[in-house]
Amino acid sequence: MTLTPKRAQDSLIQMTELVLPNDTNTFGNLMGGRLMYWMDIAAALACMKHCSAPVVTASVDNISFENPIKLGNVVHIESKVSRAFNTSMEVHMKVWGEDPVQQYRYKSNEAFMTFVALDPNGNSRPVPGIITDTEEEKRLYEGALRRRQLRLILGGKMKPEDADELKALFSL
Template identity: 55%
Template sequence: MKPRKASETFASSSRIVLPNDTNTLGNLMGGQLLNWMDINAAISAHRHCRRVVVTAAVNNVSFDSAINLADVVSIESKVSRAFNSSMEVYLDVYVENHTTGERSKCNEAIYTFVAVDQLGAPIQVPELIPETESEIKRYDSALRRRQLSLILAGKMKPTDATELRILFTGE
């Protein structure tokens, strides 16, 4: 299986926030943003493995600021690391003020996808090759996040989490 560069998994989409997407305060509903992010992240995961992918987890979502009616939302995602059958996808969300045109980062998230075969069973995915400094940083951090998730799920002993141990003890 040929390894893929992180840049090959890049996906981007933009949407305008319409009245049906907002709550009574005129802000984009969080669930709607989660849906848009899920679709964008799925495209990145699919580009990595070229197989059917399913959402396994929404590991982290940060809602840093409200997104208002008529603002333009842009979502950018890349696979940050591939494991056996799973892929971590990192997303950055930007908002463009519809009046001023000012663009700023407003949210980020981390999703996990699993590649599956035609029967829905997990299948192996290619290795990911990070290239840029930020891709390498996210790649390295992904292993620590995965180890923490496995510990919390009872699937890994804390003593086996070598990357986390190094983080806390320097050993």
């Protein structure tokens, strides 16, 4: 079965949330777990938009928090499929905080997640490929295979000696 590739831009999801008291820790900052919850939703929506099927989270890459998002600020999450493999999709996310009173935006974090598409029986199913248009989309697409191999090694699903893309980075 050959699926027609889709443009990365067509999977774009932009999600906005307001940080309320129940979303914060004792320092008045958005709790990391709450942000990860919102990011998981935004990423799943981008994948479902791309493959027109239900999806499940397969992995979450490192999430580093550059700047805290404060109570009363707005969270903006942008998610887009960066590469599609056979049944899985890597999603790139950018997160910004926005102070609506002072009217400025600041970067909070960036992350990658991987999702698997499911058929009606709950089994993995093929997904369409990705067509890249922008330089950023091309850069993310090219790096996705290395990130995938690293995920597979860390998850015990690939032997380091089989990671040709990663070995190429260290070969002279």
